[in-house]
Each structure stands twice: as structure tokens, then as C-alpha cells.
Amino acid sequence: MLKLKLEALEHPAPGSVDVNDRKVFASTILWLEDQKIRQYKIEDREDLRKVDELEIWEQAYENYKYDLSMPQFVTPLEEITWLLGYAIRLEFLDAPESYKDINSIEVSKQQNKSIAPSIKAENFFDNMDFNHKDFIAGVRALATKLKIPQHPNHLILLEAVARVVHERLSPSAKNRQAITGTPFPFEKGNDVVSDDSALDYPVRILRLLQIQSLRELQTKINETIVAVQDLIANPKTDTKLGKVGR
Template identity: 70%
Template sequence: MLKMKLEALEHPNPDSVDVKNRKVFASTVLWLEDQKIRQYKIEDRVGLRKVDNIPEWEKAYQRYKTDVGIPKFDSPMEELSWLLSYAVRLEFLDAPENYQDINSKNIQERDSKSVAPSIKAENSLDNIDFQHKDFVIGVRAMAKKLQIAHHPDHLVQLEAIVRVVHDRLAPEARKKQPITGKPFPFSQGNDKVADDPALDYPVRVLRLLQIQSLRQLQTLINETIVCVQDLTANPKTDTKLGKVGF
């Protein structure tokens, strides 16, 4: 019954009301007064707000019980149940027309129906069928335009497209100066990196990729050093004006 009354008042968490815990009980009473009962003016609820000081709250609660008209009960559960019933009554009297069509039969029918949770997707990509033929055709066409090698799995091709767009077509990538000069002749020369001829070529490629990763790491380190220098530099130094001090 207690849970039903709390749900009727749209309490945020009816299962969390532990009447044996006096602070929880005090917080529930305060919520009912603030949201539903409103026996006091806002400025007169100071005592009820002292839920972290239970002795002071008890004094305010004794006055509150008298002002609201709570009968004498033997347990906090009975007091809270009465307050909830009183709050439900006030809620009904505020707008009785909203509850004219509600009866026990309607409630039973509502509870007997299992309502599946409805999840509204906020990301438009969630509605895309990544296996649809039109999507596959689009990925293949984009890969061909970007000169990306064919792969049986179109999703793998899509990952390659994302990588190419990020590394070559993104605004940040366009700002970088293109690398000019002759390509590194990694397929030439007599210095073998692997004894097996079948492994020599791929190992050379992996070595170049490793060098590229190290260069990118060095670039990030340099950028970090510049940022730290900007933060730790003399605050009286204005490099834009070309002078030190003021």
C-alpha cells in the first residue's frame, strides 16, 4: 500500500523509503511537504529541511504533525501512510477531472498488459542497414573513387575509406605540407632484412610503417613541448609584439 501511494504521487524511487532510517523518513516527509502538501510557506519549512540534524528536525516535525493534523499513531509507518493518503487526496482535489476515467477495472487491464520498452534512437546511423545492397554499392563506388583496393567484406573497405578521409582529406590533413621528392626505394638494394625472400618485402613495408608511426609520435611530442613552453614561459613575454616585459 505504501509503494502504491508513492507511485501515485510519482515519487522518484518508492522502493528506497526505509522508515526505520530516520534521515530517509525525514527526507520523505520533506519531499511530500515541498511537492504535494504545502502546509507551510517556503520560508517556514526551514526546520523540516534540517534532515542532517535529526534532533532539530524532530522538533520541527512535532510542530508539523500538529499543524497538519496527523492523528496519534504507534509507528512511523502509520504516520507516513497517513501523510501519503493526505497528499494523494490533495493531488486529487487539485484536478479531479483528470481521474474521472480511472477505476479498478482500468488499472487491472493496464497492469495485465506487458508493455515493451520503447527506445528512441538519437543517432541516425542506428537506422541504417549496413548489409543493404544499396549501402554495399555505395561503399564499393566510394572505394573505387578513392582508389582503395577491393575487399570481400565491404565493411573492411569502409574502415579503409574512413582512414583515407581522416589522413588525407580532413581539414587538419590538408594544412600539412605534402611530402615531395623521390620515394624511398625500399624494394631496391642488396641489404636484406629477412633471410626468406618471401618475407623480405613485407618486412620492409612494416619497417616503413613503424618509421611513420615514430615520426607521428615525435610530432606529437614536439607539439606537447611547445604547449608546455607556452604555459611555463615568462608571463611578461609577448611574442606577438616581439618584446619582453612591459
């Protein structure tokens, strides 16, 4: 707390004030009087300046405490704490309007701001405006090149582009054998998916997409089962631990 008060008063060395060192203590009292309290006129501070002559300074300090109406304290720490609080109060009374905007909420905000880490975005996409007209035009041009139907929402269209790129142009897709043959005419099935003829076709498409998602899920489940079997079906034993007989 002593250091914080000294910092608030802009002491040149708040961390090095040792109140148990009488000369340092005397120098700090003199600094407070010269810079902050100013109880005496400059010419009346002569004895307080004699920090190298402690007998003279001690008598001047006793008079100084009396003139300030300082309460009786036992330790130097209590005395300097009171003097610091007194100096801070004088600082406030000199210009109260400059402190009117300082409160616990603002101080907390400043502390949190100083503690919060400064993160610089290194990803190019973090600074991109996804609603810029050039970006939207680029998404639609890419969709046209990939023969993807246009959608009113360019972000949904971008998701479709990403899926097509993943399914057809990713490294794993390049080694995949192309599907040949005649596509199944799902729109000509005998089953009735929807009573509304306008909805029947899109509902059939959604059903096929759901089947595809289930197949992908089943593939991942099978891969997980195989991986677990590889771990438990090949136990390693240490024959050195084996015993023969009793």
C-alpha cells in the first residue's frame, strides 16, 4: 500500500523507500513537503532539509507533525502512511474536476485492458469482409465454374463450393476412381415421397443426401472399430515375467 501511494504521488523511487532507514525516511518527508504538502514557506523548510544532521532534523520533524496536527502514532510506517494520505487529499482538493471521471469501474476497465493479451491476427481471412461486393462476385463466379446452382445467400453458396472442392478436388478425391454408369433415376421411383408434386423432387434429393450422410457416418464407425481392434487384438506380452511351476 505504501508503494501504491508513493506511485500515486509520482515519487521518483516508490519501491526503494525504507521507512526503517532514518535518513531515507527523512528524505521522503522532505520530498512530500517540497512537492505535495507545502505546509511551510520555502525559507521555513531549512531545518527539514538537514537530513544529514538527524538531531536537528528530528526536532524540526516534531514541530512539523505538530503544525500538521498529526495524530500520535507509534511507528514510522504509521506516520508516513498518514502523511501520504494527507498529501493525496491535498492533491485531490487542488483539482477535483480532473478526478471526477475516475471511479472503480473505469480503473477496472483499464486494468483488464492492460492485462488482456494483445492478439494479432495472422490469418488472412480474419480481416476479410465477407459481404463486400467483390467477394460475393468471386463466390458466384467460382460456383459457376464448378457448375453449382446459384443461391440467394452467397455464404450458403460458399459452403456448397467448399463441399464440392472437398469431395472432388481434395488429395484423397484425386485417387478415387470415377463413378461410371447410368445414374439412378430417383425422380421416377414408384414410391410416393410427397403428395405435392412440386415438393416430391426436392424431397427425394434431401432423402438421398441423408442416406449419403448416414453412409459417411457408418464408414467412420467402421474405421473406429477397426482401429480399436488393432489395439486389443494384438496384445504384447513380456515372457520374462512368466514362471514355470511353483
